Amino acid sequence: MSWQSALACWVLRRRMRPETGKPAIDVARARALTSKRAWLPKVPPGWRLEERYGQADAPLRGEWLVPDKPSATTILYLHGGGYYFCSPATHRGLVFPLARRSGARTFSLDYRLAPETPFPAALDDALAAYRKLVADGTPPESIVIAGDSAGGGLALATLLALRDAGDLLPAGAAVFAPWTDLAATGASMKTNDGRDPMFYGKAFAPAGKLYTGDADVRNPYVSPLYGRFDGLPPLFIQVGDTEVLLDDSTRVAEKARASGVSVDLEIWPKMPHVFQILAPFVPEANQALERAAGFVRRVTMRQAETAEVS
Template structure:
């Protein structure tokens, strides 16, 4: 564990973790704090940022990060934030280095947020955006869906929905500590409750209800852990071993492997939730993003496509 990671955990434990112990969910406060603290990295040299937030930009409403020399890879990125806060802008610290390392043109989707827009709004937005990419001529075998936390769960739910409707599937999915069980039944919600520097375990069930509204919290399109995994493309999952959401990753990996899915699960010791957000300051974040970029390059490589 690097001193940079230890420092990040120390800050999270003192500033963010107490917020998750408060009763109820203050949506406005969460959005305000995230917006205020958002660190906006510079656009990488040789890349171009296109912000598309106009009404006419839907269904691809969000941000494109475009390389001067395209690699042929497209990443559809879904930001985390419990389905009720954060945005493409707050996640540039993760998206920019992932795009740069993979060489992929990357679209970060500004999907609708709860509670104003509960399930299935976020899923509908993601499905529509993905289908728009295909309609624009982007080969599905060149696309990787990626996301962190709620966005990671949304990415997995998107794969389930695309498979169930017979759509062409992307080359793979990169999931950073995905929130896959909004019912919060994983043992790590309790066993890691005092170890996780960012969250108390009891914060997740209420947050899940905020998104699901009247829907069944175990609906696979809400909580993909409860879905079938047969027929899915390769999955790449990274999670910290002290996270209360650890079991959201390990149980998905176990079920997916049992269904014949190629799964690369990486459990990083003593790393906080979505530690990849701390690039370039935390060495572990840099290494993790390089591993994710390698996955994106591997599953979209011509030989991988020919093997399908």
Template sequence: MSLQSRFICWWLRRRFLPVTRRPLDVARTRAATEKRVWLPQVPAGWQLREQYEGGDIPLRGEWLVREGGAPRTILYLHGGGYYFCSPRTHRAITYGLATRADADVFSLDYRLAPEHPFPAALDDALAAYRRLLADGVRADSLVIAGDSAGGGLALATLLALRDAGDKLPAGALLYSPWTDLAVTGASIRDNDGRDPMFSGDVFARVAALYLGEAGATRATDPYVSPFYADFQRLPPLFMLAGSTETLLDDTRRVAERARASGVNVECEIARGLPHIWPIYAPFMPEARRSLDDSARFVQRVTTIDTTARAQKTAPSGAASSPPPAQSSETSISP
């Protein structure tokens, strides 16, 4: 581990881990996260297009777009336990992926629990993916990505798209994905005390926010917890997790089951690195290397798309709101 990684783990153990042992305070967590977030500068030759007004649904969030448009697209779903964080908090990842993979990145501002429990986030992810394709993005030039809860959401989105007969993206990037909201992985207990970021018992409390009134009876639904799904016919997966994470088994067990179903899976279990370490780019060398590896995966699985698209060529001052969503066919009923 680099000195930077050791320092970040020390800081997380002192400042973040103790909070996960306390009762959940949604408002306080959201406010503290937005207050301390570090925002990278927009890379030269790229444009940030923020779309947070009501008319931007289903593409509510933000684009990082290469001037003239990149030949690939990434749909990014941020982590945060389904109840906090935003596209802003994850710009270190989305900016790093965009510039390395030469891909325009759309980071979705999906609805959060507990105000909007399952299936709101999944409905939003499905609607955004389908709008991207309707706007001209080719499925074989697109990768869906996410971290932590967003990684589980990305995998659930793949499953729902497959089950509905939609065209699937070229692949998926999953960073420390939370894939089992029933919290049955052995690492929840075995790595409690070793994980510098999370206590083992926090996940059951966070899961209750997302599950809402359905409660534990819905925890093993594959669209909630993709670990319980049939993985056949999914596109290639690129997965990362740290060896001391309490969520380690949420990655390791999915990788094993997906491979057994014939899915092409690249999975790295990195010794001692913290939860979703790519978010510490550009400070952490391991984060930079993981984003490099992720970009190579994106370039390897996608087909270059040279088609001009309106959302990529619009000048920075142009209106960015797409037409109203056609949501009647996107809902996953609770």
């Protein structure tokens, strides 16, 4: 564990974790706090940022990070934030280095948030964005869907919905500490409750109801843990071993492997939730993103080679 990650955990334990122990969710406060990030990355040299937030930009409403040199790979990124806060801008610290390392043009989706627009709004937006990419000529086999926390769960739910609808699937999905069980039944909700530097386990069930509203919290399109995983493309999952959400990753990995899906599961010791967003300051974040980028390159190249042979 680097001193940088130890410092990050110390700060999170004192500043963010207490917020998750409060009896009620203050949506406005969460949004205000995350909108005041002290640091945002600059656009990497050789890349350009295209912000598309007009009504006419839907369903691709959000941000493109595009390399000056043409790229054959596209990442559709779904940000975390419990489905009720954060945005593409708050997650540039993760999206920019992932795009740069993988060489992929990357679209970060500004999906609709709860409680104003609960389930299935976020899923509908993710499906519409993916289908628009394909309709615009992006080969499905060149796309990787990625996301963190709630966005990671949304990425997996999107795969399930695409498969069930008969759509051509992307090359794979890369997810960081995905929130896959909004019923909060994982044992790590209790066993890691005192170890997780960012969250109390009791924070997740109320947040889940904020998103689901009247929907069944075990609906696979809400909580992909309860879905079928057969027929899905390769999955890449990273999670910290002290997270209360640890079992949300390990149980999905176990079910997916049992269904014949290729899964790369990486459990990082003593890392906080979505530590990848701490790049470039935390060495482990840089290493993790390099490995995730390697997965993106590997699965899209493999799919391209398969398409050429066929």
